[in-house]
Structures are given as C-alpha cells and as structure tokens.
Amino acid sequence: MDYAEKYFQEKKRRFFLVLMFLSVLLVFTFIFSLNIGSSNVGLLEILTLMNTSSKTSSTLINIVYNLRLPRTLAAMFIGVLLAISGVLIQSVTRNSLAEPFLLGLSSGALTFMALAIIIVPSIALSLHYVSIISFIGALVAFTLTLTLSEAIGGSATSLILAGLAVTAGFSGLSSFLAFIVQSKLNMPFLILLLGSLSQILRGHVVMLALISTAGFTVALIMAKRLNAIIYGDEHALQLGYNPKTVRILASMLAALLTSVSVAIAGIIGFIGLIVPHMSRLIIGSDNRYVVPLSALLGALVLCVSDIFVRIASEGLAIGEIPVGAVTSVLGAPFFAYLLLTKVKA
Amino acid sequence: MACIRISDMGFSYDNRLFTLKDIDLNLCEAEVTTVLGPNGAGKTTLLKCLARILKPQKGTIYIDGRDLWKMSLYEAAKIIGYSEVEIPRGFNVKVLDFLSTSRYPHMATFFESSEDIKAVKESLKEVDAEKFSLRKIEQLSSGELQRIVIAKILAKKPKILLLDEPTLHLDIKYQIDILKKIREITKKHKLITIMTIHDLRLASMFSDKIILLKNGKIVSIGSPSEVLTPKNIEETYGIRVKVIKDTEVGVIVVPLP
Amino acid sequence: MKISIIVALILGLVIGAGIVNLTGPGNVTVTTTITYTQKASETSVSTVVSTIVETTTIKPKYPITVVDALGRIIEISKKPVRVVSLSPAITEELYALGLGKYIVGVDSFSDYPPEVVKLRSEGKIVDVGGYWQPDFEKIVEIEPDLVVADAGAHIKFREKFSELGLTVVYVKGGAASSLEDVLSDIGLLAQIFHIEEVAKSISSKIEEQIDIIERELLSKNVSKVKVLILLGPPSWGYWSAGSGTFINYVVEVSGGYNIASKYHGWIKLSAEDILLENPDVIVVSMMGSLGEAKKVIDEIFSSELSQTNAVKKGNIYVLIGDANNVLVRPSPRIVEAVKLMAQILHSEVFGEVSREDVIKASPQLTSHVAQIVYIG
Numbered sequence: 001m002d003y004a005e006k007y008f009q010e011k012k013r014r015f016f017l018v019l020m021f022l023s024v025l026l027v028f029t030f031i032f033s034l035n036i037g038s039s040n041v042g043l044l045e046i047l048t049l050m051n052t053s054s055k056t057s058s059t060l061i062n063i064v065y066n067l068r069l070p071r072t073l074a075a076m077f078i079g080v081l082l083a084i085s086g087v088l089i090q091s092v093t094r095n096s097l098a099e100p101f102l103l104g105l106s107s108g109a110l111t112f113m114a115l116a117i118i119i120v121p122s123i124a125l126s127l128h129y130v131s132i133i134s135f136i137g138a139l140v141a142f143t144l145t146l147t148l149s150e151a152i153g154g155s156a157t158s159l160i161l162a163g164l165a166v167t168a169g170f171s172g173l174s175s176f177l178a179f180i181v182q183s184k185l186n187m188p189f190l191i192l193l194l195g196s197l198s199q200i201l202r203g204h205v206v207m208l209a210l211i212s213t214a215g216f217t218v219a220l221i222m223a224k225r226l227n228a229i230i231y232g233d234e235h236a237l238q239l240g241y242n243p244k245t246v247r248i249l250a251s252m253l254a255a256l257l258t259s260v261s262v263a264i265a266g267i268i269g270f271i272g273l274i275v276p277h278m279s280r281l282i283i284g285s286d287n288r289y290v291v292p293l294s295a296l297l298g299a300l301v302l303c304v305s306d307i308f309v310r311i312a313s314e315g316l317a318i319g320e321i322p323v324g325a326v327t328s329v330l331g332a333p334f335f336a337y338l339l340l341t342k343v344k345a
Numbered sequence: 346m347a348c349i350r351i352s353d354m355g356f357s358y359d360n361r362l363f364t365l366k367d368i369d370l371n372l373c374e375a376e377v378t379t380v381l382g383p384n385g386a387g388k389t390t391l392l393k394c395l396a397r398i399l400k401p402q403k404g405t406i407y408i409d410g411r412d413l414w415k416m417s418l419y420e421a422a423k424i425i426g427y428s429e430v431e432i433p434r435g436f437n438v439k440v441l442d443f444l445s446t447s448r449y450p451h452m453a454t455f456f457e458s459s460e461d462i463k464a465v466k467e468s469l470k471e472v473d474a475e476k477f478s479l480r481k482i483e484q485l486s487s488g489e490l491q492r493i494v495i496a497k498i499l500a501k502k503p504k505i506l507l508l509d510e511p512t513l514h515l516d517i518k519y520q521i522d523i524l525k526k527i528r529e530i531t532k533k534h535k536l537i538t539i540m541t542i543h544d545l546r547l548a549s550m551f552s553d554k555i556i557l558l559k560n561g562k563i564v565s566i567g568s569p570s571e572v573l574t575p576k577n578i579e580e581t582y583g584i585r586v587k588v589i590k591d592t593e594v595g596v597i598v599v600p601l602p
Numbered sequence: 603m604k605i606s607i608i609v610a611l612i613l614g615l616v617i618g619a620g621i622v623n624l625t626g627p628g629n630v631t632v633t634t635t636i637t638y639t640q641k642a643s644e645t646s647v648s649t650v651v652s653t654i655v656e657t658t659t660i661k662p663k664y665p666i667t668v669v670d671a672l673g674r675i676i677e678i679s680k681k682p683v684r685v686v687s688l689s690p691a692i693t694e695e696l697y698a699l700g701l702g703k704y705i706v707g708v709d710s711f712s713d714y715p716p717e718v719v720k721l722r723s724e725g726k727i728v729d730v731g732g733y734w735q736p737d738f739e740k741i742v743e744i745e746p747d748l749v750v751a752d753a754g755a756h757i758k759f760r761e762k763f764s765e766l767g768l769t770v771v772y773v774k775g776g777a778a779s780s781l782e783d784v785l786s787d788i789g790l791l792a793q794i795f796h797i798e799e800v801a802k803s804i805s806s807k808i809e810e811q812i813d814i815i816e817r818e819l820l821s822k823n824v825s826k827v828k829v830l831i832l833l834g835p836p837s838w839g840y841w842s843a844g845s846g847t848f849i850n851y852v853v854e855v856s857g858g859y860n861i862a863s864k865y866h867g868w869i870k871l872s873a874e875d876i877l878l879e880n881p882d883v884i885v886v887s888m889m890g891s892l893g894e895a896k897k898v899i900d901e902i903f904s905s906e907l908s909q910t911n912a913v914k915k916g917n918i919y920v921l922i923g924d925a926n927n928v929l930v931r932p933s934p935r936i937v938e939a940v941k942l943m944a945q946i947l948h949s950e951v952f953g954e955v956s957r958e959d960v961i962k963a964s965p966q967l968t969s970h971v972a973q974i975v976y977i978g
Contacts, residue, residue, distance in 0.1 A: 004462050004465055004469075067742070068739075094431065095433075183868070184867075188758045198735075202765055228449060232429060232430055232431030234393075234396070234398055235446075237422075237427075238396055238427040239446065239450055240418045240420075240422030240450045280437045284442060320735055
C-alpha cells in the first residue's frame with residue numbers, strides 16, 4: 001500500500017527531471033541569445049578571438065556583450081520576477097486566473113511612476129526612488145481591485161472583473177500621463193506601456209538579480225503557507241498560520257516584484273498567468289515545486305520572447321517591437337482559453 | 346485525551362449584539378457531542394470559537410487547563426482540527442496534496458517525512474477513501490469530499506475534532522456512514538468530537554452528548570435522552586414532537602403534524 | 603517570528619539594492635588636460651657639464667576639450683578619423699565642413715550630399731539604423747572614434763553610449779531653436795577638427811544670405827504672413843513646430859508669423875486653434891511622392907481647414923523630397939529653407955517658387971473649392 005509514497009516520490013523525481021531539462025534549455029537559450037544581433041559577432045567567434053589578444057577584437061567583443069548580455073540577463077530575471085509574482089497572487093486570491101497585470105498592479109505602478117516623473121522630473125534618474133513609487137502604485141491598484149471585488153460579491157469571477165476594471169482605468173491614466181512625460185519632458189516613456197527590454201543598462205541587471213533572488217527565496221520559504229491559505233482562512237488558521245499575515249506579506253512581495261520589473265522594463269503582461277499555470281500542469285499545485293519551476297520557466301519564456309522580438313525587429317526593419325506586445329499576443333488567447341475551461345466549472 | 350472547559354464565554358461579531366452568551370461547558374470524555382439549535386442559534390460560532398478562529402469578548406476557553414488564546418496558533422494547531430475548507434478551482438490539486446497540508450504543523454522538515462506520509466495514508470484508510478487519493482479534489486462529490494474533510498483533520502492527529510455540518514448535502518446512506526465513522530474514530534483515538542448537525546433524529550442516534558442552543562444560550566446539555574424532551578424541543582424550535590425511547594436505537598424524535 | 607525575519611530580509615535587500623544603485627554607473631566624468639611639451643637640449647663643454655634646458659611651450663592640437671550641446675565637457679584625445687553621424691543634418695554639416703572622408707557610418711535617412719547614398723549602398727559607409735532608434739551593435743562594430751548625436755532625439759541614449767565606452771558629442775540638432783544654434787553646431791564640429799576657420803566662412807556666408815533676404819523684406823515693408831506649418835500629412839494629425847524650434851525661426855525670418863508659435867516646442871494643434879488663427883498660407887512638409895502630395899492638397903481642401911484664408915485663396919504648398927529635407931533639417935541648408943519659405947510667403951518680393959519638389963494648389967482647384975463647404 002505505498003501508493004502515497006510512490007506519489008510523493010514520483011513528484012519529486014519528475015520535478016528534478018523537469019528542472020534539469022529546463023535548466024539545460026535555459027543555458028542553450030542564454031547562449032543563443034548572446035549570438036543574435038545585428039552585428040556579426042557570434043559566440044564561436046568570441047571564443048576563438050578570446051585567444052588572440054588584439055586590442056580591437058577584445059574591445060569589440062566586450063562591448064558587444066555589454067549590449068547582449070545585460071539584455072539577456074534582464075529578460076531572465078524579469079521573467080523570474082513576473083512568474084513568482086503570479087504564483088503569489090494566485091495563492092493569495094485563491095484564483096488561478098489572477099495575475100499582476102490583470103489585477104491592475106502593473107498599470108498602477110506605471111501610472112504612479114509617470115505621475116512622479118511629471119511632478120519631480122529629476123526622480124527619473126534614480127531607479128531606487130522610481131521603484132519605490134512604482135511599488136506604492138502597484139499596492140494601491142491591488143488594494144483597489146480587492147476592495148472593488150468584495151463590493152461586487154467577492155467571488156472568483158468578481159475578482160477578475162474588478163481587476164479588469166482597475167487595469168483599464170490605470171491603463172488609460174498611464175497612457176495619458178506617459179504621453180505627457182514623453183512629449184513635454186522628452187523622456188522615453190510610451191514604450192513602457194507595452195514593455196521593452198531595449199533600454200536595459202548594466203546597472204539595472206544588478207538590481208534585478210538582487211530582487212529576483214530575494215523574491216524567489218522568500219516565496220520559497222513561504223511555500224507551505226501559500227499552500228495552506230489556498231484552502232481557506234479557517235483551514236490555514238487551524239494549521240497554525242495567520243492568513244492575514246501571509247496575505248499581506250505575499251501581496252507586498254508580489255507588488256514589489258511586479259513594480260521593479262515595471263520600473264525597469266515597463267508593462268509586460270501575462271507571464272504571471274501563463275507560467276504558473278504551465279508549472280502546475282507539469283508538477284501539480286504544491287508551491288514548493290511550483291515556485292522554483294515557475295522561476296525557471298518564467299526566465300525561459302521571457303528570454304525566448306525577447307529573442308523573438310530582436311529577430312523580428314531586425315527582419316522587419318520597423319524598429320523595436322515591444323516585448324509586452326508579444327506576451328499579450330500569446331497571453332490573451334491563453335487567458336480566453338482558461339476562462340472557457342475553468343470558469344464554466 | 347484532552348479536556349475542554351469553557352467558563353462564562355460570550356462572543357459578538359459587532360460588539361453590540363452577542364451571538365453567544367453565558368456559555369459554560371465541560372467536555373472531558375472521549376465522546377461525540379452534537380450542538381443543536383435553530384438557524385442563527387450560534388452553532389457554527391461556537392465551533393469557530395473553539396477552533397481559535399473567533400476570539401470571545403468575554404470568558405475563557407481552557408484546553409487541558411491552558412487558555413486557548415494564550416497558546417500560540419501553532420500550538421493550538423496541533424491540538425485542534427477544524428473542518429471548514431474552501432476548495433479552489435483550477436489549481437490541479439490532488440487529494441493527497443491537500444491532505445499533506447494537514448501535516449504542516451508537525452513537519453520538522455521542508456518536505457514530508459515518511460511518518461507524515463504514513464499519517465496521511467492512515468487517515469484515508471480510516472474514512473475509507475483510499476480509492477480516490479489521486480483524484481482531483483475539485484472533482485469529488487459532496488459525499489467523497491466530506492470524507493476527505495474528516496481525513497484531513499485526522500491526518501493532523503489532533504485531540505479535538507470540530508466538524509461543522511459533516512452531513513450536509515449527503516443522502517441518508519452516506520449520512521449514516523459518516524456519523525458511524527465519526528463515532529468509531531472518536532472512540533478509537535480517544536478524541537473529543539464536537540459537531541453541528543441539523544437533523545434531530547440523526548443527532549439523537551449518534552451523539553453521546555447534546556448541547557441545545559437557542560439565541561446563543563445553552564438551553565440544555567446532557568445525554569440525548571436527557572436533552573431531547575418535548576418541552577426542550579418545543580421551547581427551542583417551536584415545534585411539537587413526540588419522543589420515543591427505543592432500547593436498540595436510543596432516542597427517536599418524531600415531529601408531530 | 604519567521605515572518606519578521608522574512609520582512610527584514612526583503613527590506614534589507616531592497617535597501618541594499620538601492621545603495622548599490624546609488625553608487626551605480628555614474629555620470630560621465632571628464633578630465634581636462636593640456637600638456638605642454640618640453641624641448642630640452644644639453645650641451646657639454648669639456649669638463650663642465652652644463653645643461654641648457656630650453657623649454658618651449660607648444661600648445662598641441664590634441665587632446666582637446668569641447669563642450670557639447672548638452673553642456674558636457676568631452677575630451678577628444680586625437681583627431682577622429684572614424685566618425686558616425688546619427689542624423690541627416692549632422693551628415694550634411696560634416697560634409698559641408700569637408701569632413702565627409704572621415705565618415706564610416708550614417709543613419710539610414712542621411713541622403714545629402716547624394717554621394718552618401720551611393721557610399722552607403724556600396725557598403726563603404728555602414729547604415730547604423732534609423733534616426734529614432736540607432737542600432738548600437740552596428741555602431742560598436744565599426745569602432746568609431748567619434749559619434750555625433752542629436753540632442754533632440756538621442757538624449758535618452760547617453761547612458762547607454764557611456765556604458766558602451768563610445769566617445770559621443772551631442773549637437774543641438776532637433777533641439778536647435780534658432781540660426782545661432784545651427785551655426786554653433788557647425789562650429790562645434792569644426793572645433794573638434796581644428797578647422798574653425800572653415801566653420802566661420804560657412805557661417806558668415808549663411809548669415810550674409812539670410813541678411814539679404816531680411817533686408818529685402820524690410821525695404822519692401824511687407825507685412826507678416828500668417829503661416830500654418832504642418833509636419834507630415836494632415837492624416838497624422840496637425841503636428842507643427844512652435845516657438846523655440848528652428849523651423850519657427852525659418853518662418854519668422856522669411857517674413858511670416860508662425861501660428862503655432864504661441865506654443866512651445868513640437869506640438870499637435872487642434873483644428874479649432876488653426877481656424878481661430880486663420881492662416882493665410884499652409885505649408886505641409888512631408889516625405890512622399892508627387893501623387894501623395896496632390897492627395898494631401900485635396901484632403902486639405904475638403905477638410906475642416908477649408909474655412910481658412912489659406913484654403914480659400916488656394917495658398918497651399920506641399921514640400922516633398924529635398925524641399926522637405928531642407929526645412930526639417932537643422933543643417934547648413936537652412937539657407938535654402940529660408941529662401942524657399944521667403945518665396946512662398948512673399949512671392950511678390952522674391953518671385954514664385956518653382957521647384958519640382960514644391961507642389962502648389964492649382965488655380966482650378968481653388969475655384970472648385972469655393973463651392974465645397976466643410977460640414978463639421
């Protein structure tokens with residue numbers, strides 16, 4: 001009768017297998033990403049040229065990788081941020097259709113950012129301050145969504161509806177404000193409405209690395225609590241967890257992760273929806289597995305999307321396609337599919 | 346075996362109207378106690394107070410001589426098991442996953458130990474639900490779900506079982522099934538079980554003790570035959586009944602037309 | 603207990619990240635050095651060794667420090683021989699100064715002088731991407747020792763440029779607000795190459811020619827003509843150039859009043875605004891073909907703008923091709939733009955404009971339009 005042991009062991013095994021597979025895939029994607037670009041330098045050339053110590057070639061190599069490497073890393077870290085943020089929000093709201101973008105966090109973050117820059121333009125120079133403002137915006141939006149959701153019934157569907165309303169509102173606001181920032185202050189902002197990794201600087205990568213590592217670690221530590229609150233406040237309480245604390249912590253963490261990603265790259269939606277779902281399809285709903293798997297998958301998905309963007313932008317020669325547009329094109333139909341299959345039940 | 350003592354407890358949701366008043370209880374036997382009463386009498390509220398979910402404004406709840414609210418949530422979690430559960434949709438949860446969450450208060454390691462898995466298996470066996478251990482929890486029928494709910498409490502190995510309407514939505518066969526099991530488990534593991542049920546007949550058949558609540562106050566407490574008198578029932582529910590004492594079945598309550 | 607640790611962790615990391623950031627990639631710091639060479643010679647006479655040290659202070663040509671249009675102090679360590687131009691105006695300026703031979707990369711819109719197009723198609727000059735979004739990889743690949751960028755369009759890339767270790771000098775370009783600004787751009791570029799005299803001669807020629815036009819206008823005592831400048835076809839919206847732009851300068855100096863000048867910078871006008879101001883002349887400057895230009899004229903005739911004097915009198919001009927280029931580029935050809943605008947606004951003084959790339963509304967259309975009323 002060790003069906004139970006078999007089940008848990010199988011899960012662990014499958015988890016490690018998938019983890020390894022995805023890690024290898026990630027490494028390959030990473031290398032591939034470093035290889036594509038408009039100049040003809042590729043990884044192979046780099047490796048051969050590294051042996052020759054000609055000054056121009058090494059400068060060339062280093063510099064080219066100052067462009068591709070930060071962008072690739074940024075794509076991966078932001079993928080992690082968004083995916084984990086999605087896992088947190090879904091656990092907190094007990095709703096598998098929830099996601100930082102769909103519940104208004106991303107749009108709220110961007111709105112507050114734009115507002116702050118209009119009031120104090122010099123704040124745009126400090127990523128630190130911009131992130132804090134962005135964080136506040138994300139929290140405000142989330143609170144609004146939750147309040148509205150309660151007011152219209154508090155069911156799972158109410159949450160999604162409230163989220164859509166808040167997202168729409170803040171999207172409109174942020175578009176309007178972004179336009180002002182861009183035209184009056186001559187700062188690139190409109191591109192953030194649809195998310196772009198083209199403005200990544202080296203300094204950004206450091207912050208992304210720190211925040212995503214921190215976020216991942218905390219989410220993993222909280223994994224069991226997140227598992228517990230999915231089944232209701234009472235269930236969590238009688239397991240010894242305070243659901244209020246868990247909810248506040250998880251929400252704030254989700255808002256932090258989302259807002260940092262918005263502050264650096266703008267609004268990239270649907271990763272927080274698609275990736276946790278895919279993870280659960282593969283490994284079930286245990287957050288101890290879903291968190292690390294989603295982190296990996298998130299990094300992979302966004303990196304691949306960005307690669308696609310870079311290739312398409314060059315091929316079509318129409319300038320940089322915002323990566324958020326790509327995730328929306330992929331994500332929206334996925335969301336529709338989920339609505340059809342899950343909401344009916 | 347634990348001992349529950351409640352002295353002069355009162356609870357209010359809004360600090361004005363008291364849902365529970367002057368509750369005095371002493372439950373120290375391995376028995377099944379059923380809380381009965383009309384809608385709004387405060388049955389679920391009483392259970393939630395015992396489960397350390399709602400904090401009474403007046404009075405104290407003692408578990409084994411310790412104030413329930415002076416204990417940490419964590420300590421309380423090891424002693425008390427409460428049934429209420431929300432089943433999330435779209436999360437691809439299997440029954441085994443759900444049950445393993447019950448082991449969290451006891452788990453010293455990040456992952457389940459073999460002991461934890463054993464406890465889960467045993468709890469499934471007790472409620473005779475092994476065959477759907479790998480089913481998705483959102484696909485269970487009400488009856489199956491009720492059994493799993495009991496299993497989840499058992500997996501935690503508490504000393505006190507608090508079950509809110511365990512027979513809801515079940516047809517008669519499963520109702521009796523569940524209530525029989527509850528009695529079995531209570532005796533076997535020497536637990537204190539408190540449950541709420543609507544059905545007077547079933548309550549009378551499967552309870553060792555009955556607490557009759559009306560408007561938040563205890564009308565009567567004692568064995569079914571002591572509590573379920575036509576006078577008490579008329580006072581509490583406003584209906585006239587006839588009480589039949591049957592040696593085989595115990596006390597049978599029959600509503601008069 | 604655990605929770606507080608977690609909270610502390612998060613806070614700590616956020617603050618830590620912030621500190622890292624505040625000390626992150628800083629601004630461009632510059633040192634200025636001017637070295638003096640010392641020529642020493644020594645002679646020895648028999649047993650007494652006397653050393654005569656002759657020190658001559660020679661101010662060498664390089665390194666040199668310049669202040670660019672963003673007010674940054676840039677050190678140029680040696681004469682640039684691989685220059686990348688990121689805008690068509692900059693390309694024109696470089697060629698005007700005779701520096702075309704040093705250009706190794708231009709943006710895809712640069713097309714004057716015509717040899718630029720030829721060289722680019724032959725691959726002798728590399729195309730480094732569009733004006734709005736330069737291709738950094740291409741730029742880095744050709745290893746330039748000087749990149750000239752436009753303070754209007756490229757200001758947002760300055761951190762990226764510095765991260766990539768490129769020497770970048772910004773000219774005012776699109777942010778130029780007057781003739782002086784354009785001339786100072788030319789002067790800045792000349793300064794880098796130590797050919798200030800060339801710049802001076804170009805500038806004085808330009809000033810002279812514009813002077814002539816101004817004096818003519820003054821002597822003939824003409825009144826200012828109200829002009830609406832549209833940048834791009836009306837279907838893009840009524841984009842115009844307000845005060846503080848070089849296009850505004852061109853209009854003013856050619857004897858016109860730019861109706862958009864009550865606003866500052868590059869703005870979008872509303873139809874109401876335009877109707878209120880009631881311009882006498884409408885000049886549309888756009889990229890496109892002859893056919894597209896004619897379509898635009900028809901569009902304007904049947905649009906809400908038909909109520910303006912300009913449309914009623916048939917004073918609609920569409921500039922395409924090179925005519926468009928000279929107007930929208932803050933380059934040495936600003937002279938041509940002024941001449942062109944002066945002819946358009948005051949044909950009574952300078953004669954009618956007759957260029958292939960300037961399309962005027964034809965008289966037939968005028969009478970036809972008298973019957974078309976735009977119903978709003």
